[in-house]
Amino acid sequence: MLDKAVSILDVYRPDGGSFRLTELAARAGLPKTTAFRLIGDLVRLGLLERDGERYRLGGTLFELGSLVPRRHDLRESALPFLQDLFESTRQTVHFGIRDDRDVVYLERIHGHDAVPLPSRIGGRLPLTCTAIGKALLAFSGPELADAILAGPLPRLTAYSIADPLRLRTALEQTQVSGLAYEEQEAALGISCIAAPVFAGAGEPVAALSVAVPREHFRPAHLAPAVRTAALGLSRTLRQG
Amino acid sequence: MLDKAVSILDVYRPDGGSFRLTELAARAGLPKTTAFRLIGDLVRLGLLERDGERYRLGGTLFELGSLVPRRHDLRESALPFLQDLFESTRQTVHFGIRDDRDVVYLERIHGHDAVPLPSRIGGRLPLTCTAIGKALLAFSGPELADAILAGPLPRLTAYSIADPLRLRTALEQTQVSGLAYEEQEAALGISCIAAPVFAGAGEPVAALSVAVPREHFRPAHLAPAVRTAALGLSRTLRQG
DNA sequence: AAAGTTCGTTCCGTGCACCGGAACACCTCG
DNA sequence: CGAGGTGTTCCGGTGCACGGAACGAACTTT
16 A cells, blocks of 8 residues: 555656646556545645645655755755855755765755756756766765666766766766766756765765856866865764 | 554654664554554655664655655745845845744755754744744734634743734734844744745745844844845746 | 536445564563 | 563454446536
8 A cells, every 4th residue: 555655656756746636546557546545645644735636745745855864964064065165156056965876966056047957956867977976976886887887878968978988987087086077968058067075984975066057167166166165064074 | 554654754753863663663653563564665665764773764755855846846936035145144044934833944044153943944833933934924814813822822932922912013013014033932042034925915925034143133234135035036936 | 409528536345455463583681 | 591672573364445336527529
């Protein structure tokens, strides 16, 4: 039964939105009556809510989701540094962690006139298509990179790296410089620079980045700010 | 069964954390075996995760919670204005909505050396004890204020307003000035100024605030910035 | 206007998944 | 060592989750 309830909730991933009963049932692969029954329970429990004739995710999910430790704890420590980075660059700042082969975004800060990006708090993008992902990947154990490089690489744009050799080279450059770059690999017209965040010896626990319209991309200006934020945060995390 | 699963998840509200099986079962009021079974399912589905011998809320909740429309949509619109407000004040900025008799915080922005506050993204505090809450309450229909004033008022500190007359006066002052204040009513040593955010005619859809250590509270300096942010955001929301 | 289609909701028989006590193995502490 | 606590497994009983059928309402098509 739990599986069925979650299959209903999963209809809303990754795009959110709202659905009517029949569509929700179809997308969840459940008989209409079963879906109707479960939806009623989910609404009662606050995990879904009614919006006219439609259903959308409910406030209780938001409240529970906000308590998830890996989001809450890391975000609290990172926020001042992300704010610094946003202020010194005025560009969209991201903060994310690795989950399997994806980046999961824990925070995203932008101002007015922010460029449209596919990233979203709570959303996922492939490690290999994003600067944050590459920063995480470059400093993770070699087994992960090997495993990812052994299969086909996911693509979000025509510029996404599809050649394993090219990706390996990029990762090695990141290992040397401590910075990872993204060139229209996740979103057309967008460049990005990222640095890993460490909590101690070993793999990075997170990474942060700045995303910029390509024609305004100035690594020389951005790199020090990105490094400073990542180092500052790493130091804070090490001190517990 | 869903009820039981949610009773397990609700153990984590409002404080988060992690628990062992037996404690989780006791707090959820379930027999140990039932809890064990459900926890196994919740872990499999990503709603809980194991942390050694302990269980904590899982990443799937964070991902689903991030898609909740009333959080995601409002926060996206509000963020640039909240950033402006943070930059012009350098103090902790809050953004919240009303749910029944509580404020639910949708965003909280702070820098280094932020003052400790009881607020938290996804957390709740009584309307009557917070500036945001009073801003929301003052511009909601009179039935709500009447209903709240008819019962005992919740208190978070010794300074929280317990006298219905005093609260009614404060609400009327907010209706006149468009600003609501908080004087150690939610947290000792903390003052706060808030303004409502409207999306059209009618009740406010949200409110935003700045929280300051009491000895640094300068309403004359803060009020214009708070007003500007709230007005700017209201305008944006009205334009869709 | 009538017929057909789709929707959300209710009804209800039944099969099996949920339930949870008992048992077990392991660990910790006095 | 024994007592108490923990997490895990086992398994029989039964309550209820399940979902097809039916229904009424709304919408669309002829």
